[in-house]
Amino acid sequence: MLYFLAFTREWFYGSNGFVFKQIPFTYLVGFVVGLVIVLAMIAGVTLLASNVISETVQEQFQTQQNQIANSAARQVEAYFTQLSIESFQLSQNEAIQSIARRDDNDALIAIGNNITENGRFGITRSVVQFRLDPDEPSGLAARRLWRPDGVESDVIPFTLPDGAMQALNEISLAGTESGMIADTRLFYRASRSDNPSSATYVLITPFITRSSTVEFLAHEIDIEAAMADVLADVIADLDQTETGQIWIFDYSGNLIFRSGAALLAGTPADVFERREIIAINDTTSQTYQLGDTEYNGTFSPATLLGRKFIVLVSRDSREASELIAADLRTIFMIAVGAVLLLLTFAFVGFRQLLREIGERQEQSSMQRATRTLLEVSRALNSTLNFEEVMEEVLSELRKIIPYYSASILLLNNRGELEVAAHQGEDVEQHANRIFSIEETAAAREVITSGRPVIIDDTSVDPRWSAMEGSDIKSWMGLPLRMRDEFVGVLNVNSSKIRAFSEDDIEMAEAFADQASVALQNARLHDRDVTRFERELALARTIQSSLLPTDEAFNFPHLQMAFESKPARQVSGDYFQIIPLPDGKVGIFVGDVSGKGMPAALIMAVLTTALRDEVVRYREPGALLNRLNERLLERLLQVQMNSALIAAIFDPEKYEIAIANAGMVQPYWRTPTQPWDFVDVGGYPLGASQRTNYSQRVVKLPPGSMMVLFSDGIIEAQDPRGDFFGFERLEALLETFPPDIDAYGARDRILNAVNRHLAGQDAQDDLTIMVIQTSEVTVGAVSTTNGATPTTAIEDSTNLVLENKTNVITVLTQQLSASEPLIDEEYVMPRENVEIFIPSILGFEKVARSAAEALAKQMGFPDEKVEDVKTAVAEAVMNAIEHGNLEDKATSVTVMMSASDEHLEIRVQDRGRQIIPNPLPAPGREDSTRGWGLFFMQNLMDEFEVSRSPEGNEIRMTIFLNGANSSEEDVAKADEEEWVDESE
Numbered sequence: 001m002l003y004f005l006a007f008t009r010e011w012f013y014g015s016n017g018f019v020f021k022q023i024p025f026t027y028l029v030g031f032v033v034g035l036v037i038v039l040a041m042i043a044g045v046t047l048l049a050s051n052v053i054s055e056t057v058q059e060q061f062q063t064q065q066n067q068i069a070n071s072a073a074r075q076v077e078a079y080f081t082q083l084s085i086e087s088f089q090l091s092q093n094e095a096i097q098s099i100a101r102r103d104d105n106d107a108l109i110a111i112g113n114n115i116t117e118n119g120r121f122g123i124t125r126s127v128v129q130f131r132l133d134p135d136e137p138s139g140l141a142a143r144r145l146w147r148p149d150g151v152e153s154d155v156i157p158f159t160l161p162d163g164a165m166q167a168l169n170e171i172s173l174a175g176t177e178s179g180m181i182a183d184t185r186l187f188y189r190a191s192r193s194d195n196p197s198s199a200t201y202v203l204i205t206p207f208i209t210r211s212s213t214v215e216f217l218a219h220e221i222d223i224e225a226a227m228a229d230v231l232a233d234v235i236a237d238l239d240q241t242e243t244g245q246i247w248i249f250d251y252s253g254n255l256i257f258r259s260g261a262a263l264l265a266g267t268p269a270d271v272f273e274r275r276e277i278i279a280i281n282d283t284t285s286q287t288y289q290l291g292d293t294e295y296n297g298t299f300s301p302a303t304l305l306g307r308k309f310i311v312l313v314s315r316d317s318r319e320a321s322e323l324i325a326a327d328l329r330t331i332f333m334i335a336v337g338a339v340l341l342l343l344t345f346a347f348v349g350f351r352q353l354l355r356e357i358g359e360r361q362e363q364s365s366m367q368r369a370t371r372t373l374l375e376v377s378r379a380l381n382s383t384l385n386f387e388e389v390m391e392e393v394l395s396e397l398r399k400i401i402p403y404y405s406a407s408i409l410l411l412n413n414r415g416e417l418e419v420a421a422h423q424g425e426d427v428e429q430h431a432n433r434i435f436s437i438e439e440t441a442a443a444r445e446v447i448t449s450g451r452p453v454i455i456d457d458t459s460v461d462p463r464w465s466a467m468e469g470s471d472i473k474s475w476m477g478l479p480l481r482m483r484d485e486f487v488g489v490l491n492v493n494s495s496k497i498r499a500f501s502e503d504d505i506e507m508a509e510a511f512a513d514q515a516s517v518a519l520q521n522a523r524l525h526d527r528d529v530t531r532f533e534r535e536l537a538l539a540r541t542i543q544s545s546l547l548p549t550d551e552a553f554n555f556p557h558l559q560m561a562f563e564s565k566p567a568r569q570v571s572g573d574y575f576q577i578i579p580l581p582d583g584k585v586g587i588f589v590g591d592v593s594g595k596g597m598p599a600a601l602i603m604a605v606l607t608t609a610l611r612d613e614v615v616r617y618r619e620p621g622a623l624l625n626r627l628n629e630r631l632l633e634r635l636l637q638v639q640m641n642s643a644l645i646a647a648i649f650d651p652e653k654y655e656i657a658i659a660n661a662g663m664v665q666p667y668w669r670t671p672t673q674p675w676d677f678v679d680v681g682g683y684p685l686g687a688s689q690r691t692n693y694s695q696r697v698v699k700l701p702p703g704s705m706m707v708l709f710s711d712g713i714i715e716a717q718d719p720r721g722d723f724f725g726f727e728r729l730e731a732l733l734e735t736f737p738p739d740i741d742a743y744g745a746r747d748r749i750l751n752a753v754n755r756h757l758a759g760q761d762a763q764d765d766l767t768i769m770v771i772q773t774s775e776v777t778v779g780a781v782s783t784t785n786g787a788t789p790t791t792a793i794e795d796s797t798n799l800v801l802e803n804k805t806n807v808i809t810v811l812t813q814q815l816s817a818s819e820p821l822i823d824e825e826y827v828m829p830r831e832n833v834e835i836f837i838p839s840i841l842g843f844e845k846v847a848r849s850a851a852e853a854l855a856k857q858m859g860f861p862d863e864k865v866e867d868v869k870t871a872v873a874e875a876v877m878n879a880i881e882h883g884n885l886e887d888k889a890t891s892v893t894v895m896m897s898a899s900d901e902h903l904e905i906r907v908q909d910r911g912r913q914i915i916p917n918p919l920p921a922p923g924r925e926d927s928t929r930g931w932g933l934f935f936m937q938n939l940m941d942e943f944e945v946s947r948s949p950e951g952n953e954i955r956m957t958i959f960l961n962g963a964n965s966s967e968e969d970v971a972k973a974d975e976e977e978w979v980d981e982s983e
Helices: 002-013 025-091 101-117 162-178 223-230 232-239 274-278 318-380 386-400 441-449 502-546 596-613 620-637 725-734 742-757 844-858 862-883 931-939 967-977
Strands: 124-132 140-146 186-192 199-208 214-221 245-249 255-260 284-290 293-304 307-316 405-411 417-424 453-455 474-482 485-494 558-565 573-579 585-592 642-650 655-661 667-670 673-677 695-699 705-709 766-773 833-838 891-898 902-908 942-948 951-959
Touching (some): 025 293, 025 307, 101 124, 101 140, 162 199, 232 245, 307 318, 386 405, 386 417, 386 502, 441 474, 441 485, 558 742, 573 596, 573 766, 585 596, 596 620, 596 931, 620 642, 620 655, 620 862, 673 725, 705 742, 725 742, 862 902
Antiparallel strands (some): 124 214, 245 307, 405 417, 585 642, 833 891, 942 951
16 A cells, blocks of 8 residues: 555656645545545445345345245136036036936046046046945945046046045935035045055045936046146246246145256255145245255145145245346446546546646635625624624624734714724723824824735834733724725734734725725614604604693583503604684594604694684584595695594583594493494595585583594404404493593593503504583683683784694684685785785784785695695794794784796794704704794795894795705705704
């Protein structure tokens, strides 16, 4: 083997050793050992295959032998069954039936014809017709005797055993008494009369003669000739084998037939005792030894006319192996040839492989680096959390460059480098560290040059500022970019001098680029998340500002308890309580289909429209019809709708009129009537333009109660998915005592829903309002602040309600809805229009009506007209309340300028209070403030605020064909204009 290795090394490397001396000799040893292992594996596989094939062939060999033995047994049975049938048919011949001597010749002819026609001439020794005769020495008297040679004789040529004579006597006696013979054939081993030591076999058929005597027809059979005849095909098949043989034993265990190539080797009787052979009842395989040869024998029993015979088929056990010996040798030669071919190709291929190892090592290194960077890229992009990304950057960096410690330094707003993340040994030294750009000369060089910087020995490099307790000996800094700006440094520290090579620089630079992208994506994601969260918070604040925030809306005739719990940050549910100038109270509960800022803005529009239209349409059905007509196109555009239940309570009549647009029907009871639901319904607002909402008037005498709620109450699900449902709600209502107030009813319902939720969050918004009527002293009138008003309005400035959200609500008594401020037939001029509005809240409707008429005349669609009305009203109210501080001696100037493309509106006040710059974020200091300016900017295409000591001016422009500015410009303007002063 050593000689072979030496020769192989010489062949691979060459005589001068100039080929691949860089390849270790152990490679070659490994190659040769590998070839030996492969050769051993091939030999093992070949041996295993040989064993499997041998076992398979042995099984097939045994199965074939079993089939031969069974086939032989069945053929013998069929053969002798046919002989018995032929004997019976011969016994029924008329000549045989006759006992007259004149018929003897015919009987012999009939016997001869039967033997000849059935082809039994060669196996039949004689046919004897006899009867029992006690006077004869043998007990038998032959009447007729047929022999193949034609020799006539009256002597029966065989002697039956004693058992046979007894059976014949019983048959004869039974036949004589009954006159009939059962279908019986007997088969015996007899002895020859002329040679008692010689055995013969006799088939006996009893029959009744014409004279009603019992006689017997006996066929003496040459058993060996019969077996040779019936088993001719089996013997032919066995003769084709070298060792195949067949043996047949009679019911006494006597060997009666044998044939085959190995008869001289002995007989199975030399091995098996007769009782063992006779005891075989099923096909059985056994091996036995005859001389020096082992045979595999199959014993199969055959039943001949009630007697059991045994057929034995045997062959030399080695014959099966010899059948496949040639095939196994062929397989082995093929395996050897394959090994030699493999060795040849292996040597050639290995030599070529060695020639390419050098190049492939370099390529492999590059591929590993690429794969590592790919894995790093995947890992870095597995999260968008900025803090997690920074930690992931440092963790993945260790896979590329082992380090003592590493950190990420980011530039803050003051131009300082701040440790944003750190991993490694010197954690304490980097904890909460902020470095000025002057004290980190190496990092400053990285940022200014935009290239990696390496310090091989920090102890001698003047650019390095040592940290106490840190064991940093060499340093590598990598620039971190976000877009085209360098924002920080990736520090890689080692506790060894000159730890970083040029390859490390290339890998680290590629890694830094990946890390920069990941950090940029994470920071953008954080900004998006922050913006989204602020938007949700803003939407929630808008929603909260549009809803009543306390329970001060309790009137002498009504006690009201309400609560709204959003399932998420922003709810789709809303409700309003609006006192009306005629003393009635509007009660509204709704549900906008949607979430977030779109739902909040739709809710603001709905609230504005509701407060605007309720003073014109005092019937709930008509009010819903008007709201659907007014808001349909806008709701269809944004693919939203709103369910709303509208109710107007008349305290004088103690009646409440209810119309329903898609909300759950409310429940009510009176002191004399149990709980029931108000059967009124309809499609949600914005679902269809073909709606006609009807209303129902319900009497609510003092002491009555009504529960209005959103579908979130009914659809609350427990952890098993069961709904709270109407049945639970109705059962709960039935438990309310007569003296329960609105607050107690509300709390009981909400507590029951919370228990049903079993600690999990509600699946939908939960909104509930409970109203309870009470009896008051005649003449009392309800207000929102508990004051007692006079029955007449003293002047035009006395408003019934001022909405705290600055979304305008009702008119004064003099500016009632039934008398429009501007005649519908009045045509606004297309040139500049200037209106002076007194600084009294309520007169903003004058400017709003004028803007509505001008916008409609210009051809603005209905939803744009609604935007103009809302923006103008908000601008004028802002000027009255903040710019002029509601000084009645001052006025607000509204200028409207119309052109073919746009409508421009300017609102000027006297500047008693300057609009801050920049605009404060709405709802920051007070959730009810700041929304007017927010609505104006979002409803109009252009919005600008001018500030001066002389006053404030709000300029708003809306275009007939859409906004003149791109969405990007608007977004940029929003970002620059609205500033959260708390940051």
